[in-house]
Amino acid sequence: MTSRTLAGRIAAIQAVVTLLTLAAAVAATMVTVTALLDRRADRGLRDIAARVARLIDGQDAESIGSHWVEREIDEIRPLAMSVEIRDRTGRALAVVGTTVELGEIDRVEPGCRSHDTTRRCALAAGAHVIVTATSEAEDLATRDSFLAAMLIVTALAAALVTFSSRAVAHRALAPLSRLTSRIAAIDPGSGERVAMRNGIAELDTFAARFDDLLARFDDALARERRLTAQASHELRTPLTLARVEIDALASAADAVAARGRALAALDRLSELVEVLLWFARVEVRLDDAAMDVVNLADLVRAEVAQRTRVQPGFSARCDLPDEALVGGDERLLCRLTANLVDNAVKHGDGGDIELRAQRDDGMVRLSVINRGQLADAVADRVFEPFFRGPCAASLPGFGLGLPFARAIARAHGGDLVLGAGGHDHSAFVLCLPVVAWSDTAEGP
Numbered sequence: 001m002t003s004r005t006l007a008g009r010i011a012a013i014q015a016v017v018t019l020l021t022l023a024a025a026v027a028a029t030m031v032t033v034t035a036l037l038d039r040r041a042d043r044g045l046r047d048i049a050a051r052v053a054r055l056i057d058g059q060d061a062e063s064i065g066s067h068w069v070e071r072e073i074d075e076i077r078p079l080a081m082s083v084e085i086r087d088r089t090g091r092a093l094a095v096v097g098t099t100v101e102l103g104e105i106d107r108v109e110p111g112c113r114s115h116d117t118t119r120r121c122a123l124a125a126g127a128h129v130i131v132t133a134t135s136e137a138e139d140l141a142t143r144d145s146f147l148a149a150m151l152i153v154t155a156l157a158a159a160l161v162t163f164s165s166r167a168v169a170h171r172a173l174a175p176l177s178r179l180t181s182r183i184a185a186i187d188p189g190s191g192e193r194v195a196m197r198n199g200i201a202e203l204d205t206f207a208a209r210f211d212d213l214l215a216r217f218d219d220a221l222a223r224e225r226r227l228t229a230q231a232s233h234e235l236r237t238p239l240t241l242a243r244v245e246i247d248a249l250a251s252a253a254d255a256v257a258a259r260g261r262a263l264a265a266l267d268r269l270s271e272l273v274e275v276l277l278w279f280a281r282v283e284v285r286l287d288d289a290a291m292d293v294v295n296l297a298d299l300v301r302a303e304v305a306q307r308t309r310v311q312p313g314f315s316a317r318c319d320l321p322d323e324a325l326v327g328g329d330e331r332l333l334c335r336l337t338a339n340l341v342d343n344a345v346k347h348g349d350g351g352d353i354e355l356r357a358q359r360d361d362g363m364v365r366l367s368v369i370n371r372g373q374l375a376d377a378v379a380d381r382v383f384e385p386f387f388r389g390p391c392a393a394s395l396p397g398f399g400l401g402l403p404f405a406r407a408i409a410r411a412h413g414g415d416l417v418l419g420a421g422g423h424d425h426s427a428f429v430l431c432l433p434v435v436a437w438s439d440t441a442e443g444p
Helices: 006-055 067-076 137-172 174-184 201-248 255-281 296-310 330-347 376-380 401-411
Strands: 081-087 092-096 111-115 118-125 128-135 292-295 316-328 353-360 363-371 415-418 425-442
Touching: 006 067, 006 081, 006 111, 006 118, 006 128, 006 137, 067 092, 137 174, 174 201, 292 296, 292 330, 296 316, 296 330, 296 353, 296 363, 316 330, 316 363, 330 353, 330 363, 330 401, 330 425, 353 425, 401 415, 401 425
Parallel strands: 316 353
Antiparallel strands: 081 092, 081 128, 111 118, 118 128, 292 316, 316 425, 353 363, 363 425, 415 425
């Protein structure tokens, strides 16, 4: 199928609309002209009929049939008009004028109507009916000539529109063509922008939105490049250590220790690969149809209970509803809550962590608060993959916990943001769409 250009489509639509408009204008004009001609004829016919009615007022049938009535009527009527006086049965009592053939009238009804090229008006005058008639042939000929002239003008206008509409459409779409050429010339990731403003609101808005899209694409591409570089660096370190230790096994004095160090390096490598695989899985928004209904409050309580059992000195204060149902992948949401609690424990200054959940405009907002304030330099990069602050260098991990948690939240239609902290604490706020909610609160 041959594709049509936008200019051709606009030109075709313009031509069709113009033709229909011209046809409607011609039809409306002809109806109006015909009505005006009939109104003018009716005005003259009714005027003569009224004058004849006054003339025969009070006269009987014998008087009306006399020659003096016909002479009087002949003096007041136009030459092209015929006048008849009939009784209620339709019998002609007087007929003046032979220019127009009235024909036989079996039943005379008041009002004006046309018959062929004759316009007739009937006026009741007591026991009589006065019928006036005139030929419309001249008016109809004038109307037809006017119609022919209009059709010729319409045809010329239609031809002009048809041949000029494509040029007009091309000219009107020229800004769009220039914008398309500019977009085609942009190399993704180069940092270039459309930066074109031509004064057309729709195209200026489109260019601005496309520039925003390019900025987001460049940011995403930069993040992917940083992630690739950082992941390559993180993978190279345990691989290098494992190779060195394995090479040293043959000559090492303590082969058992060397083997342990090699296995530890491989374990770290395996852990990093697994984290990267999970990270890649949540880069795309999850299908809503594949989501289960999960009680987020239960996941948080289960994580707190698990850490309380295995981690001495851990304690948390929970202000959670009995039920906070969200749609999602339970395994991913378990990792998300575990990462948030783990981050609060690792980077806090000790003391209890606080977990609060509340409903806000169709979303559940889970706040995880720990002691210790984030430095501004750290807060700006806290969601950057593989970023680790100065105080986290000695702690286990890869710097993927919070970025991974945010990716999970966004894959579920929510988000993870740095909340408003204070001078002595930090807060992370998880937002997820809520399915059901129970306001019954549970304590620690």
